[in-house]
Amino acid sequence: xxxxxxxxxxxxxxxxxxxxxxxxxxxxxxxxxxxxxxxxxxxxxxxxxxxxxxxxxxxxxxxxxxxxxxxxxxxxxxxxxxxxxxxxxxxxxxxxxxxxxxxxxxxxxxxxxxxxxxxxxxxxxxxxxxxxxxxxxxxxxxxxxxxxxxxxxxxxxxxxxxxxxxxxxxxxxxxxxxxxxxxxxxxxxxxxxxxxxxxxxxxxxxxxxxxxxxxxxxxxxxxxxxxxxxxxxxxxxxxxxxxxxxxxxxxxxxxxxxxxxxxxxxxxxxxxxxxxxxxxxxxxxxxxxxxxxxxxxxxxxxxxxxxxxxxxxxxxxxxxxxxxxxxxxxxxx
Ligand code: ASP
Numbered sequence: 001x002x003x004x005x006x007x008x009x010x011x012x013x014x015x016x017x018x019x020x021x022x023x024x025x026x027x028x029x030x031x032x033x034x035x036x037x038x039x040x041x042x043x044x045x046x047x048x049x050x051x052x053x054x055x056x057x058x059x060x061x062x063x064x065x066x067x068x069x070x071x072x073x074x075x076x077x078x079x080x081x082x083x084x085x086x087x088x089x090x091x092x093x094x095x096x097x098x099x100x101x102x103x104x105x106x107x108x109x110x111x112x113x114x115x116x117x118x119x120x121x122x123x124x125x126x127x128x129x130x131x132x133x134x135x136x137x138x139x140x141x142x143x144x145x146x147x148x149x150x151x152x153x154x155x156x157x158x159x160x161x162x163x164x165x166x167x168x169x170x171x172x173x174x175x176x177x178x179x180x181x182x183x184x185x186x187x188x189x190x191x192x193x194x195x196x197x198x199x200x201x202x203x204x205x206x207x208x209x210x211x212x213x214x215x216x217x218x219x220x221x222x223x224x225x226x227x228x229x230x231x232x233x234x235x236x237x238x239x240x241x242x243x244x245x246x247x248x249x250x251x252x253x254x255x256x257x258x259x260x261x262x263x264x265x266x267x268x269x270x271x272x273x274x275x276x277x278x279x280x281x282x283x284x285x286x287x288x289x290x291x292x293x294x295x296x297x298x299x300x301x302x303x304x305x306x307x308x309x310x311x312x313x314x315x316x317x318x319x320x321x322x323x324x325x326x327x328x329x330x331x332x333x
Contacts (some may be wrong), residue, residue: 014303014320016055018064021307021316022165023197024249024295029312030330040077044317044326047071050275051203052319061186061203061211061245062123064099069096069119069213070192072199076158078315079197084156084217087226092156094217095231096122097133101241102208107292108231110135113156114243116149119215122231124212132233136225161220163190175205186311198230200247202239202299210245210299212237212261219252237316241301243268244275249314250294254287264298275299279306 022044032040048254049067055061060146073081084092096118097108098235109125110133115121124146125134127145134142144150198216205211213239216230229236229252238261239245255261260282267278280300287294288310297316309330317326325333 014204014322016206017299017303017305017318018048018051018055018068018201018298019203019299019305019307019318020051020068020072020199020201020316021247021295022072022199023295024293024309024311024314025196026293026311027313027329028283029331031183032122032328040328041326043072043077044315045136047201048317048319048324048326049114051201053271055205056321057070060207061205061209062098064205065098065211065213065259066119067202068203068285069215070117071281072121072201073117073215077197078161078199079161079217080215082156083158083161084196085161085220086195087218088165088169088221088223090162090165091203091306092153092217093222093225094118094215095158095227096213096215097231097233097237098122098126098213099211099233099237099239099245100126100242101239101245104240106233106237108133108233108237109139110227110231111225112139112143113153114150115141115143116151116155118310119198120148120215121146122213122215124140133231135227140144143229154195161217164220172221177333188245196249196294197250198249199235200230200249200297202245202247202297204245204299204301204303208241208301210241212239212245214247216249223256229255229260232256234259236261238262239303240265240269244298244300245249246296246298248294248296250287250309250311253293254290255294258287258292259298260287264296268300275304275306279308283308283310
């Protein structure tokens with residue numbers, strides 16, 4: 001088993017536990033200045049503290065997941081909410097999902113463009129609609145009817161993400177010229193130091209309920225209303241009180257095809273694998289073999305936490321009633 005796991009031995013019962021990610025990617029240690037590292041760690045830490053405090057005070061896993069993700073969505077540092085990346089057409093289309101493990105209720109939105117905190121729209125779909133997944137203008141309209149906080153699309157503009165798109169478009173144009181207009185262009189190409197930057201959270205509350213959520217701007221330069229794994233229940237997010245709560249990050253197309261979040265739950269349901277073995281097999285063997293980059297965070301029903309990733313970094317952190325830590329790179333293990 002690789003070193004990309006953490007936490008206590010399996011089946012240690014914790015009163016509560018919370019784990020978060022701020023995206024996996026190919027950013028190498030040293031590419032961030034010490035100040036930038038501190039900035040990311042502080043942002044992760046403040047989100048973790050919000051969720052941990054809710055759980056400590058007896059709040060629900062669902063509430064902890066939503067409030068924690070909202071903090072990360074409000075930060076321009078992550079590819080979710082305020083910091084969402086740009087589509088090919090220069091717009092921002094955001095995806096989010098949530099699931100709770102006591103009744104297997106779930107909610108998701110794909111391609112919203114005026115909802116300040118897409119995770120709140122996913123939660124509203126779960127709790128206040130007969131549906132699981134809404135998309136595009138309809139999802140925006142639903143958020144409006146739910147009195148969620150709306151913003152102008154320009155709220156999601158960040159210079160850093162805009163420049164990133166321009167660089168990719170320029171590279172594509174150069175490639176196209178080279179190929180003389182022939183060939184298939186990689187419409188989801190990321191910049192060299194890319195970090196996907198999606199955010200996610202999983203939590204176990206004192207009542208033994210699990211919940212998980214994921215929120216993202218998707219992938220820079222996405223086209224044709226592309227939707228990744230993040231808002232897809234069973235791919236980017238899953239929670240079942242009998243097994244695990246999980247949120248994924250990485251190249252969404254692979255995570256959809258391998259039903260990664262549900263695969264982890266199924267392994268815990270049908271095999272004797274621990275959360276560490278199961279999560280590690282999926283990320284560091286199965287996905288790695290096919291060149292699928294990414295990672296996941298998960299909490300099992302005992303509060304054990306796994307955070308495997310097959311990239312050079314996954315911004316991550318976890319806390320329970322005895323421990324609290326935040327890490328960025330593989331070297332930080
Ligand atoms: N999984 C997300 C997507 O494919 C990207 C990410 O995790 O950063 O949309």
